[in-house]
Amino acid sequence: MATLTSSMQPLGRSLLSLAVPAARGAARGAVSRVAARAGLPAASSAAADALGGRRRFILRTLDDVRAAGNVVEAATKTWESRRYLLRSDGCGFSFHQTFLRAGETTLIWYRNHVEAVFIMKGSGTIELVNEDQKQGEGTLHHLNEGSMYCLNGNERHFLRASDDGDMVAVCVFSPPVAGTEDHNEHGVYPAVDDAGTAHYSYGAALVPSLFPVPDALRHGSDPTAAAPAPATAPPLVCDDGVVMRTPTQADGKAMARIVAETTLDDNSTYAYLLAATDFADSSLIAELDGKAAGFVFGYRPPRKPDTLFVWQIGVSPDAAGKGLGGRMLDALADRAAAAPPAAGTATPLRFMEATVTPDNAASRALFTGFARRRSAPLRIEEGAFAADDFDIGSGSAHESEDRFIIGPF
Structure with a gap:
């Protein structure tokens, strides 16, 4: 929880929930184990990296696909899919x-997917x-060899192959x-x-699990040459002498x-050392007369990369009355918002999020004021964490x- 008069959870109870689920396909060692995971013969289907088991090159023949049972014929008999x-x-x-199939029409409505299609042969x-429309009442487009279409709006459609051959x-x-x-x-x-589990509809909470990051890019990409260290945002020097800057390792104990x-x-x-190092790009130090006077500990949730979650805000009593809480949020x-992709915020x-207890008037006013300054909508989900969620039996x-x-901003 982000708060000026906070009831923060200990790090061990919350930050551990940021762990990304283990990558699919972390089969280790033999090529046959990776192939078995995909349901395909080992000889021609896949290869695994000897260091870490990350899958690399895949070569697959039609015989492999048939042997794995991945040739599917529609119940309507209007198409065959080789997957x-x-x-x-x-x-x-x-x-x-x-x-x-030639002369056949299929009703398709990919409400849960985006599909891109390239016509190799036929028309x-x-x-x-x-x-509400039936066949013949919509907008018709002709498809020929070399045509491509993408259903980027989950468009409902009728797909028909010409009478003279399969498309x-x-x-x-x-x-x-x-x-x-x-x-x-x-x-x-x-x-x-x-x-x-098959989902014929799903909410935003399931999107991260349904749209997986490719295994090969789960931890980012390797540079082609020695890459420069990400640029640190320059300090912001305010008229009253307050300096807003990115934390460094030495700031961990200052935050504590x-x-x-x-x-x-x-x-x-240790939690604040992590904030000042691993989460430095999403955290902030306010410095006054060469001494840390306030901080924001934030992070970008892996499943919501467009969101800055504010974990904790602290202001030294020596800096009270300067409005540092709101000024740090703004900074x-x-x-x-301005960080380049090299800073890990492509x-x-x-959005900005935080959790606040119902009686914490100061923090509620802080985030309400931030929303007002940004002319941004503010939504409050009451009881996002119930009191029982914190009860470990210690009394x-x-x-x-x-x-x-x-x-959104």
Whole structure:
């Protein structure tokens, strides 16, 4: 929780929840183990990096796909899909070759996916229709060899191959299909998660798990040459002598000192060392007369990279009355919004979040004021963390926490 008179949770109870789930396909050692994970013969399907088991090159033949049972014929008999790359391959997308049978029409509505299609052979039509329209009432587009279309708006459509032969297409899906999907009566594929659960609709909370990061890029990319260290944002020098700057390792104990001087709940000094090093780009120090007078400890949640979550705000009693809390929030948000991709914030900042107890009037006013200055919407999710969530049987009580969501900016 971010607060000036805070009831902060200890680091061990909250920051550990930031751990990214283990990468899919972390099969180690033999190529056959990786191939088995994808349901394919070892000889021609996949290879694993000897250091860490990260999958690399994949070569797959039609015989491999057939042997794995990944040739799917529609229940309507209007198409056949040869599914070369699936969700289990860890590429972040799936790749299919599809044969649309001559003279046949299929109703399709990918409400849970984005699909791009390239016509390799043959011709046909795609008719875009809304939910109330029948075939013949929509907008018709002709498809020929070399045509490409992308259903970037989940468009409902009728896809038809010409009478003179099959239309052959290659298709790419995000999120990737698991391998057995077929259209339901509405033309919809379910989105299938790593546990095999089929979702015919889903909310924002499931998006990170349904749209996986490619395994090869889960931890970023390797530089082609020695890369310069990310640039540190220049200090902001205010008219009253306050300097807003990026924390350094030496600021970890200064942040802990400020907490000890206030009514903030203690985290360990180690937590503040992490804030000043691993989370420096999303945290801030306010310095006055060469001494740390305030700080913001923030981070970008891995599943919400467009959000800056403010974990804790502290202001030294010696700097009270200068409005440092709001000024630090403004400075940090401005810096995060302007940070170049090299600083690890390629995703533009659109939201700020924090959790606040119901009786913490100072912090509630702080974030309400920030939203007002940004002319941004403010939404409050009451009881985002219930009091029971903090109860470890030690007899110490903790109030519930409301989540403040500010944005989009």
